[in-house]
Amino acid sequence: MALTSNTDRDWNKWGKTDPYFGVFSDTKFLSANLNDDSLREFFASGEGHVQRVYENVRAHIRSDFEPKRVLDYGCGVGRLVIPFAARAEVAVGVDVAPAMLDIARDNCEKFGAGNAQLLHVDEMDSLAPASFGLVHSFIVFQHIPVVRGEQILRKLIRLLEAGGVGAIHFTYSSAGRRSRLGRAVSAICQRVGPVRGLRNLTRNIPFSAPAVQMNEYSMNRIFDILLAEGCANLYVEFLDRIAAQGVMLYFQKSPDASS
Numbered sequence: 001m002a003l004t005s006n007t008d009r010d011w012n013k014w015g016k017t018d019p020y021f022g023v024f025s026d027t028k029f030l031s032a033n034l035n036d037d038s039l040r041e042f043f044a045s046g047e048g049h050v051q052r053v054y055e056n057v058r059a060h061i062r063s064d065f066e067p068k069r070v071l072d073y074g075c076g077v078g079r080l081v082i083p084f085a086a087r088a089e090v091a092v093g094v095d096v097a098p099a100m101l102d103i104a105r106d107n108c109e110k111f112g113a114g115n116a117q118l119l120h121v122d123e124m125d126s127l128a129p130a131s132f133g134l135v136h137s138f139i140v141f142q143h144i145p146v147v148r149g150e151q152i153l154r155k156l157i158r159l160l161e162a163g164g165v166g167a168i169h170f171t172y173s174s175a176g177r178r179s180r181l182g183r184a185v186s187a188i189c190q191r192v193g194p195v196r197g198l199r200n201l202t203r204n205i206p207f208s209a210p211a212v213q214m215n216e217y218s219m220n221r222i223f224d225i226l227l228a229e230g231c232a233n234l235y236v237e238f239l240d241r242i243a244a245q246g247v248m249l250y251f252q253k254s255p256d257a258s259s
Contacts, residue, residue, distance in 0.1 A: 015099025067133025
């Protein structure tokens with residue numbers, strides 16, 4: 001029986017079953033394999049990523065970058081919210097999965113991130129426009145259908161204060177990374193549960209693990225959105241991903257842009 005994947009439902013299921021693997025698809029992060037060493041590695045990777053974000057912004061966008069309020073969209077279990085909270089007055093994590101947010105709250109408490117706030121996506125409208133110095137998202141938009149992702153991007157940009165910075169990751173191509181057959185199999189696995197389950201088993205993943213969508217964004221459309229929303233000063237970092245080619249886009253909301 002063909003089943004259309006519901007990404008919100010799927011990510012909440014990841015949160016209930018294998019939340020850390022849902023963030024990083026390495027079998028060491030499956031719930032059955034988690035231990036102190038793998039958890040340390042998981043959170044250390046978040047610290048490393050956030051440090052690179054700050055270094056890139058200061059080198060290419062704003063040398064005086066020191067945002068007081070940071071938003072991380074698709075925060076999952078808090079891997080990036082925690083190091084953002086260590087650098088800002090307030091760090092807000094937003095996610096679509098209540099189960100992920102529950103774990104993120106526990107992790108923020110564990111790591112002493114008392115200035116972190118965690119919101120479901122339905123609560124984003126409570127955030128004031130032009131109220132963040134940094135909006136960030138990493139390895140998230142690739143899992144969001146493109147039309148919806150473009151709408152979310154516009155919302156995130158509108159949350160940036162004048163002169164604020166966006167740092168957002170997109171995948172733009174899987175060509176050359178997977179064969180035509182491989183792409184066809186992935187498409188079938190998105191829609192047909194039993195086929196997905198069998199492929200999961202070949203990867204040492206539980207049969208019932210939900211689908212993970214991979215979506216490609218048109219950079220022409222993304223750039224048009226950035227321009228239309230009053231952004232400038234763009235820096236592009238190419239990232240070498242296994243399944244798809246991606247970029248980290250760093251951009252600044254124009255100081256004279258209206259909110």
